[in-house]
Amino acid sequence: MTTPQHKIGSGFGAESTADDVLRGIDLSGRLAVVTGGYSGLGLETTRALVRAGAHVVVPARRPDAARSALGDLGDPGDSGVEVDELDLGDLASVEAFTARFLRSGRPIDLMIDSAAVMACPETRVGPGWKAQFATNHLGHFALVNRLWPALASGARVVSVSSAGHRRSGIRWDDLMFEHDYEKWTAYGQAKTANVLFAVQLDAFGRSSSGVRAFALHPGGILTPLQRHLPREEMVAFGWIDEQGNLNPDIDFKTPSQGAATQTWAATSPQLDGMGGVYLEDCDIAEVAPDDQKFTGGVRSYAVDPEQAARLWTLSAELTGVNAFA
């Protein structure tokens, strides 16, 4: 059954942290995969999952940086976290990582796709794909499809999107920005793709193996994600002042608060039997009117089942991977 895109009143909110939503949840014996699990929200998610008893696999573009960031969790091997190599912008790297993982024969209980690049200058990867769509969507598409045999019955897949999805739907006539690249439109399209991916994956998963999928906006949090933004742009947005101080009038979340919604999506019993919906502030979001400015909710085009199916077919053609063919 499809899940209504309406709030459920979880009792958690914008100020809840990843540890708050995990209180009373024992993840001992559960295996999680967290892309980007060594920076920003992914790092806080990994730490919280490990504290709750999970074993977390962190596929990293920079494994040494990942080991260093995760060092406070203890010695590799017995700390509950392991690092492997993965570049989401390189399909051969995705194939190599998944082959290594599948050889280990372990089932995945939770998968959180947190890695992304935001508003980068025009960059092409692989066969000439735009970096944001390729990294944020196509890389995760290939990753999850290749890992499908390991996704245990009842597993959850969480696609970390953004309120930025409201900057653009899927540009069906110029997906790879052959014309007029604009970094925020490209981010918006990629983040819409993250939501549509969860909608279609959930449609496949709920009718086959009971795997459910969610997408979400984590909130606004200053992390290394802003690395491609010049200071003047962040000042112009009103995020910081000329000296780099945070604007106290903007409700930025802490990284742990920013990690809460993805952690809740992956683990909360409140979401049992649900899926295919977009979340924010640890609850299901409402659908926002198309003409509404950036105040919350999900655009209807991002949760449209027809567009989700169309994007799935196109992504399978582009990546050559489809677990449901």
Ligand SMILES: NC(=O)c1ccc[n+]([C@@H]2O[C@H](COP(=O)([O-])OP(=O)(O)OC[C@H]3O[C@@H](n4cnc5c(N)ncnc54)[C@H](OP(=O)(O)O)[C@@H]3O)[C@@H](O)[C@H]2O)c1
């Ligand atoms: N922070 C916010 O305010 C905010 C708001 C809305 C949505 N989000 C979403 O939240 C998620 C996490 O963002 P964050 O703030 O935690 O950002 P972050 O600190 O920059 O973390 C992003 C992670 O993605 C990894 N990554 C980038 N390109 C990769 C590639 N080609 N292959 C593998 N990994 C790659 C990065 O690895 P390297 O460090 O090695 O590059 C990093 O570990 C993203 O999906 C973002 O769109 C964040």
